[in-house]
Amino acid sequence: MSSQTPIAIPQTPEAPPETIIEPGKAATDERYYYASQWQLIRWRFSRHKAAVVSIVLLVILYILAIFAEFFSPYTPDTRFEGYQSAPPTPIHWIKPNGGGFGPYVFDTVRELDKETFKYIYQPDETKVLPIHFFVHAEPYKLLGLIRTDIHLFGVKEGRVLLFGSDRLARDVFTRTLFGARISLSIGLVGVFISFVLGVLLGGISGYFGGVVDDVIQRVIDFLLAIPGLPLWMTLSAALPRDWPTLKLYFAITVILSILGWTGLARVVRGKMLALREEDYTLAARGAGASAWRIITRHLLPGFTSHLIVSITFNIPGMILSETALSFIGVGIQPPAVSWGTLLQDAQNLTAVAQQTWLMIPALFVIGTVLLFNFVGDGLRDAADPYAR
Amino acid sequence: MVNQPQPPLLEIQNLKKYFSAQRGFIRRQLVTVKAVDDVNLQVQAGETLGIVGESGSGKTTLGRCITRLYEPTGGKVYLNDAGGRISVTELEGEDLKRFRRKAQTIFQDPYSSLNPRMNVLQTVGEPLLVNKLAKGKELEERVTETILQVGLRVEHLQRYPHSFSGGQRQRIGIARALVLQPEVIVADEPVSALDVSIQAQVLNLLIDLQQKYRLTYLFISHAMSVVRYISDRIAVMYAGKLVELGPKTELLEYPRHPYTEVLLAAVPRTAQRHRGKRNVTPGEPPDLANLPKGCVFVPRCKYAQDICRAQAPELRQVGTNLVSCHFAESLHLQGIKFETT
Numbered sequence: 001m002s003s004q005t006p007i008a009i010p011q012t013p014e015a016p017p018e019t020i021i022e023p024g025k026a027a028t029d030e031r032y033y034y035a036s037q038w039q040l041i042r043w044r045f046s047r048h049k050a051a052v053v054s055i056v057l058l059v060i061l062y063i064l065a066i067f068a069e070f071f072s073p074y075t076p077d078t079r080f081e082g083y084q085s086a087p088p089t090p091i092h093w094i095k096p097n098g099g100g101f102g103p104y105v106f107d108t109v110r111e112l113d114k115e116t117f118k119y120i121y122q123p124d125e126t127k128v129l130p131i132h133f134f135v136h137a138e139p140y141k142l143l144g145l146i147r148t149d150i151h152l153f154g155v156k157e158g159r160v161l162l163f164g165s166d167r168l169a170r171d172v173f174t175r176t177l178f179g180a181r182i183s184l185s186i187g188l189v190g191v192f193i194s195f196v197l198g199v200l201l202g203g204i205s206g207y208f209g210g211v212v213d214d215v216i217q218r219v220i221d222f223l224l225a226i227p228g229l230p231l232w233m234t235l236s237a238a239l240p241r242d243w244p245t246l247k248l249y250f251a252i253t254v255i256l257s258i259l260g261w262t263g264l265a266r267v268v269r270g271k272m273l274a275l276r277e278e279d280y281t282l283a284a285r286g287a288g289a290s291a292w293r294i295i296t297r298h299l300l301p302g303f304t305s306h307l308i309v310s311i312t313f314n315i316p317g318m319i320l321s322e323t324a325l326s327f328i329g330v331g332i333q334p335p336a337v338s339w340g341t342l343l344q345d346a347q348n349l350t351a352v353a354q355q356t357w358l359m360i361p362a363l364f365v366i367g368t369v370l371l372f373n374f375v376g377d378g379l380r381d382a383a384d385p386y387a388r
Numbered sequence: 389m390v391n392q393p394q395p396p397l398l399e400i401q402n403l404k405k406y407f408s409a410q411r412g413f414i415r416r417q418l419v420t421v422k423a424v425d426d427v428n429l430q431v432q433a434g435e436t437l438g439i440v441g442e443s444g445s446g447k448t449t450l451g452r453c454i455t456r457l458y459e460p461t462g463g464k465v466y467l468n469d470a471g472g473r474i475s476v477t478e479l480e481g482e483d484l485k486r487f488r489r490k491a492q493t494i495f496q497d498p499y500s501s502l503n504p505r506m507n508v509l510q511t512v513g514e515p516l517l518v519n520k521l522a523k524g525k526e527l528e529e530r531v532t533e534t535i536l537q538v539g540l541r542v543e544h545l546q547r548y549p550h551s552f553s554g555g556q557r558q559r560i561g562i563a564r565a566l567v568l569q570p571e572v573i574v575a576d577e578p579v580s581a582l583d584v585s586i587q588a589q590v591l592n593l594l595i596d597l598q599q600k601y602r603l604t605y606l607f608i609s610h611a612m613s614v615v616r617y618i619s620d621r622i623a624v625m626y627a628g629k630l631v632e633l634g635p636k637t638e639l640l641e642y643p644r645h646p647y648t649e650v651l652l653a654a655v656p657r658t659a660q661r662h663r664g665k666r667n668v669t670p671g672e673p674p675d676l677a678n679l680p681k682g683c684v685f686v687p688r689c690k691y692a693q694d695i696c697r698a699q700a701p702e703l704r705q706v707g708t709n710l711v712s713c714h715f716a717e718s719l720h721l722q723g724i725k726f727e728t729t
Contacts, residue, residue, distance in 0.1 A: 032550075034548070037504065286488060
C-alpha cells in the first residue's frame with residue numbers, strides 16, 4: 001500500500017484552457033468550450049470572407065443552371081433568322097422623350113457593308129422595346145415537372161441577346177445557362193464517383209495494409225504515370241458516336257473519374273494510417289469497442305473534413321477536364337450544350353478578333369474554377385480545428 | 389506489504405513481444421526488434437509496481453501486452469481475482485471484452501489520447517456504452533460521478549477536449565480508465581507530458597483513487613523521480629529485458645545493477661553536497677534490432693568484464709532484489725538516499 005501522505009495540492013488553480021481556436025477571444029467566450037467539431041469548422045469558415053462570398057456566388061450559379069429555362073429568355077435552340085453572330089444587345093435605362101425609367105433595348109437592324117461584305121448591326125433608336133419581367137414566352141417544364149411558360153425577363157417584340165448570338169443565330173446567354181448544367185454537374189457527379197472509389201480503395205489500403213495495400217498503391221502509381229489528356233482522348237474516341245447525349249455524358253464522367261480517385265485514395269489511406277495509431281483509437285479498443293465502432297466513431301470522423309476539402313479542390317479539375325475535352329471535340333458533342341461545346345464556336349480567328357462575345361462562356365469556366373478554389377481554401381483552413 | 393498466501397493479482401511469465409520491420413531499400417532485410425524479451429513479473433493486488441527505463445526499453449510495450457492492446461509474441465499473463473484465474477493471453481471475443489473491463493490504461497499524451505470530436509460525456513461514457521453497462525440517464529449519472537472523482541466539474545460534461553488544459557485532459561483520461569471500475573490500471577507515463585506543478589496534482593489524485601478503490605497500478609515512467617514517489621516496488625527495464633526488481637527503498641538506496649545506478653544518477657537532487665557531481669547517462673539507447681551477444685548493457689557498462697560479453701546473466705535473487713548482473717554481489721553501486729517527505 002502506498003503509505004506516503006499526499007503532498008499539498010498547490011493553491012493556484014490550473015492554467016486556463018489553451019485558446020486553440022481564436023486566441024484572445026476564445027478565452028472569454030464560453031461557447032467555444034461546448035462547440036463540436038462542425039461548429040468550430042463553421043465558425044472558422046465564416047471568418048474567411050472570400051470563401052463565404054464564393055460559396056454564395058456558387059450557389060447562385062447552380063440555381064441559375066438548375067432553373068435555366070426560367071432565367072433565360074429563350075430556349076437553347078431558338079434561332080433568330082437573319083441575326084447570325086450578332087453582338088450583345090446593349091441595355092438602356094432612361095427612356096428617350098421623358099418616357100420614364102426602366103430597362104429597355106432598341107430594335108436592331110442589319111445592314112450589309114458594301115466594302116467589306118460584312119453585316120453590321122445598328123440600333124434603331126426609334127423603336128424602344130421595354131424589357132418585361134415574368135413574361136409569357138416559350139413553354140417549358142420547370143424541373144421537368146411543372147408546366148409553365150413564365151420567363152424571368154424578355155421582350156414582347158424584337159430580341160434581347162445579352163451575350164450576343166452565335167453562328168446559327170442562337171442566344172449565347174441562354175446557351176451559357178443551359179451549358180452550365182452539364183459543366184457544373186459533371187464536376188459533382190465525377191467527383192462523387194472518384195469519392196466512392198477513393199474512399200473505398202484508400203480505406204481498404206490503409207486499414208488492412210500488407211499485400212492489398214501494396215497492390216492498390218502500385219495501381220495508383222501506374223495510373224498517375226499515365227498522362228491524363230491522351231488517355232481521356234483515347235477513351236472518349238472509343239465511345240460510339242451514336243450514343244444518346246445522356247449516355248455519352250455518363251461515359252465521359254466515368255472516364256474523367258478514372259484518374260480522379262487516386263489523389264483521394266492517398267489522402268484516405270494516409271489519414272487512416274495516422275488515426276489508427278492515435279492513442280484514442282487504442283483507448284477505444286482497450287475499452288472493448290468493436291472494429292466497426294472504432295472505424296465509424298473514431299477513424300472516419302477524423303478525416304471527413306479533409307475529404308470535403310479534397311473534393312472541393314477536385315471539382316474544378318473535373319470542370320476544366322470536361323471543358324478541355326469538349327473543346328477539342330472528344331467530350332460532350334453538339335447538340336448537347338456545355339461550356340466546352342460553346343467554346344468550340346470560339347475556336348477560329350474570326351471569333352477571337354470580331355466575335356469576342358462567343359468567349360463569354362470561358363469567363364464562366366474561369367470564374368467557377370476560381371470560386372471553387374476560394375471555397376476550398378477557406379475549407380482547408382477551417383477543416384482541422386484541432387491542428388496544433 | 390502484508391504477505392498473504394493468496395496468489396499475485398497478475399502473473400507475467402516469459403512475456404515476449406517481437407516486431408518485425410524491413411530495413412534497407414535495395415537489399416530488403418527482415419529485422420526482428422525484441423521490444424519485450426522474456427519478462428517475468430508478479431504484481432500483488434493493491435500495490436503499485438513502478439516500471440522504469442529509458443525510451444525504447446520496452447516498458448510501454450510490456451504494459452500494452454498485459455492489457456492486450458498488443459498481441460504478445462509469446463509467454464503468458466494470468467489474472468487471479470475473485471472470479472478465479474484467467475489466462476489473459478488466450479482470451480478472445482466476449483471473454484476478452486470482459487477482461488478489458490478489469491484492466492484499463494491511462495495514456496501518456498493527454499492530447500492524442502482524447503478524441504477531439506467527442507465531448508467529456510461521450511469519451512468517458514464510451515466504455516460503459518460499448519460494454520452495455522449503462523445508457524441514457526444512467527450513463528450520464530455514472531459519468532458525472534466519475535468525473536467528480538477525478539476533480540472535474542459537472543459543467544465540463546458537454547465540453548470538448550480543446551477547452552481543457554493538459555492536466556484536465558489527463559483527468560479525463562483517468563476518468564475514462566476508472567469508469568469501468570477496473571482492478572488493474574496500467575498508467576503509461578501519465579504525468580510525463582504535464583508541467584511539474586500539475587504532475588504532483590495528478591500523482592496525488594492517482595494515490596487517492598488507489599486507496600479509495602483498492603486499485604493495482606502498473607506505473608510506467610522514464611523518470612525515477614516520479615516512480616519513486618508513487619511506487620511500492622520498482623522494476624527496471626533495459627532493451628526489453630528486466631534487469632532489476634526490488635522494493636522501492638532497497639532498490640533506490642542499494643542498487644545492484646549498473647543500469648539502475650545510471651538511472652539514479654540522473655535524479656536531480658537538492659542537497660548542497662551533490663552539486664556539480666551530476667553525471668549524465670553515458671552512451672546511447674541500444675539498437676533493439678542489433679543487440680550484443682552477452683549482457684545487453686555491456687556497451688554502456690563501466691564495470692564490464694570479458695564474461696559479460698560472452699554470457700548473458702540470468703535474473704537471480706540478490707538480497708531483496710532480483711538482478712541480472714554477473715557482479716551483482718561484488719559491485720558497490722551508488723544509490724540515492726530515499727527521502728520520506
